[in-house]
Amino acid sequence: MSLKTKNLEKHFDGVHAVDHLSIEIKPGVITGILGPNGSGKTTLINVISGIHPIDGGEIAIGSQTFSSIKRHEVPDFDITRTFQNVRVFEQMTVMDNLLVILSSRSVLTSLRQRATPKQLDRAQEVLKKVGLWEKRNSLASKLSYGQRKLLEVGRVLAMDKKINLFDEPFAGMFPEMVKRVSGILQNLKQCGKTIVLIEHNMQLIRELCDYVIVMDAGKLLAQGEPEKVLAQKNVIEAYLGE
């Protein structure tokens, strides 16, 4: 499923965080979104996932086009995400963090339902995949920063959507965790999922991404294959300055 933005705009108090941005995220590949701090990468993901309302332009998901997206409708568009600043449910156990993702969204059904064996099995499978099974009964607040990032990746796996937005998932992770999450992203790609990866580590970008989009001041600066784009003079200047 493809994801496109057409002249997308988002501004805060006159500052254009996303400025008439038109990009296309190709289906079934890993697309890296790069750019210096403040270039609008996270704002872009926040707009796509309904955290911030769209100020102008459109988002096209598959064959449908939208000028506004409500937060609770985001999974209906087959989109899910992680957050740059970790937003796990701190005073809930690791297991409950996943079960809440796997539970019914209906008030009446959820009132009648406790965790089903199917949900418990799925939560176990995901927690083993992200290496947090041993921590399943710990409060999320007791996890290290890297483990919380892993839990966020786990929630994305539990959501099982076609378009997966990862906002700096490797930040604060030990090398082993980075290796584990890299493997998860590659697996998702092999399963035909669309992945958007915001990342500052150029080595990871080169290893994982099939395509990169570079943003600067809310605008599209460059796009293409990682090796070619990262060698472009304007991209190097945007990162390192003149």
Place this chain on the structure above:
Amino acid sequence: MDYIFHLTTLSSIFAILAIGLNLVMGYTGLLSVAHAAFYGIGAYASAILMRSQGMNFFVAMGLGVLLSMGVALLIGLVLSRFDGDYYALASLGFNVIVFGIMLNWEELTRGPLGIPGIGKPKLGDHTIFSNMEYFFFTLFFLIIIYLLARLITRSSFGRTLKGIREDETALQVFGYKTVYFKLAVFVIAAGMAAVAGSLYGSYITYIDPKTFIVMESIMIISMIILGGLANNRGAVIGATFFVLLPELLRFAGFPPDIAAHMRQIVYGVLLILLMMYRPQGLFGEYKL
């Protein structure tokens, strides 16, 4: 012994109130200062229906619960537009409005004179009259409410409430229309408060608007903070402690009139100490 049954009956009534508010505040993280309003709606509705219509206690209580839940649905729709401090202030405003109605709609509520002579519940031909009987009668309702709250908090719905408390925005991005869950728990808690109100009116046989002021809501909040947020057992223990504290102070040698003032001071000091050293309360799982 009769006096002990009196105290335990009051403890049970306040425990029902605390369990209901704990669902909204402890589990969902919504600081509602409106709980005494629903307590009052339940008390007034059943008292008026019993006195003017001669209704059976259980029918009057049922209608009181329905009325309270209906009002909660409407108010909840308004409150769902707010969160954090604004939610607390808006709910406080609602409690003030309900108090104003109880005080000023004299044709219905008899205003500041209150409603005396509220009937006692009847089981068949038997009227529940003695303190001991009323204690077991109230305890029955407390057990039902406790089990209901336990069922709710252990369900997927209860887990979702905790998710709302922790990060409502994140939960929405995962597909939850959280307003429905907040409304549902608010309405359930209002129904529980109305049960407590009906029991209280019928037990004391007299109600007036002063029983349902904002301070009463704050006292129920204090009960669950003391006992422990997001813990049903904690809510019961907090309510019991608050009801028994004046008696404990009396046993400590304070005259009754001073004990009443001391109670406020002890409540205040306890809350400050809890916030400093155990913000989740005695048995709580959630820190404010």
